[in-house]
Amino acid sequence: MARNGKLSTDPYKGVRDFYPKEQALQQHLFSIMRQVAQSAGYEEYSASLLEPAELYRAKGSENEEIATQQTYTFLDRGDREVTLRPEMTPTVARMVAARRRDLSFPLRWYSIPNVFRYERPQRGRVREHWQLNIDLFGSEHIAADAEIILLAHTLMRAFGATENDFEIRISSRGFLNGLITQHSLSEESTKKLHGLLDRHGKVSSQEEEASLKEIGISPQEFVASVAPKDVVELLTTLKELGCSNARFEPYIVRGFDYYTGLVFEVYDTHPDNNRSLFGGGRYDNLMELFGEETMPAVGFGMGDVTIRDFLEVRSLTPSYTSPIKVYLAVTGEDMVTEAMKIASRLRAQGISAAVDLGDKKLGEQIKSADKKGIPHLIVIGRNEIDSGMVAIRTLATGEEEKIALTSLPSFLKSF
């Protein structure tokens, strides 16, 4: 709130400040993402958040709204149209297309970029979020699809979720496109169909049936539809690989027009949060944008906001621990320097230590160390320096142990 001409301390609409505790959680999420991606042989890449606006206009008749209304797009000082990337896939496709001859395939890449959408903020949706992007380029084999979905599964497990906490719903654009050609649907009807499927579960089944009939498709084709061949094969493979909470779901569409084959979404099974957490699919034609031949690709994106909600509902977020292992409270003249010497020696031994700068009373120093979540504390004063003995206290319990200054590092390492 801006008041009396003072600047507001609120962050810009729809974006978040990450105070140390939130940042620690953020880094926790990222480190699990990195660990899973790297252990499967994926290499990390990165790029600027600025892209030329035309990158998002090129294709996607269906996605005009995203390109024109839901991006941050502006003119730079040289009258170039610039967009803050709303997603990473066009960027990575651009990068791969640019170095196509130099890269060896199959290519496994991942990144954790921040992406921007100019939208109305609401639960689970903000204007800037971080999104793990995992992509596998250069393979048409169904094993590639299986690998990507398995990675999504592994990630969820790595976050601490059980197979009962989530469900992987798979469909295929091939299946959908088959229906569309079979009924020779117009572009308008196709769009309607996509919208209808996407809203499945949000409208009553009567309404849905009526709308389907209007388009010219009988509801039975969905309800009784058997999984298409590619999906069946995929599900079988996944099961063999230890992923047994995936199933065919004809209603999965995914918003982006560039998907060409399989599409999938990971759903939260919690009754109060029955929503799509993230998803992805196969996009084999995106390279055409850059005048390249088609390049098979499959991948997914996982946003930090929805995964945070998922973890918080299930208390799967770790508690915060201070990066400081031992705090040095000081009392008396010239003791700050003495404490800093001790801290330096501790750091050289790989023990993180911070010194109170002595502006406050000793009691206050201890209180603030505890509030910061620092596990251990020692007081440095004349007595300690002269005797070479300190009392090391574990703040959570209040227990103290007297030890020689010289054996402090080995003592702390034992924790």
Place this chain on the structure above:
RNA sequence: GCGACCGUGGUGUAACGGUUAACACCGCAGAUUGUGGUCCUGCUGAUCCGGGUUCAAUUCCCGGCGGUCGCCCCA
């Protein structure tokens, strides 16, 4: 872009249209010039902005801005 609900200290809440806007937490200071998390004392600090109705507005009305939730769309 559309709709519903809501805007009171840093946070969470209170106040029939009527004195000095209350309480709790947090913060700061003290009780104690070398020892925290319990208790005690004191202090700082708020009615989103602009109009209107009224003797009188935190309270009622209108507009703006902001927030939350939904729709659209989507991650």
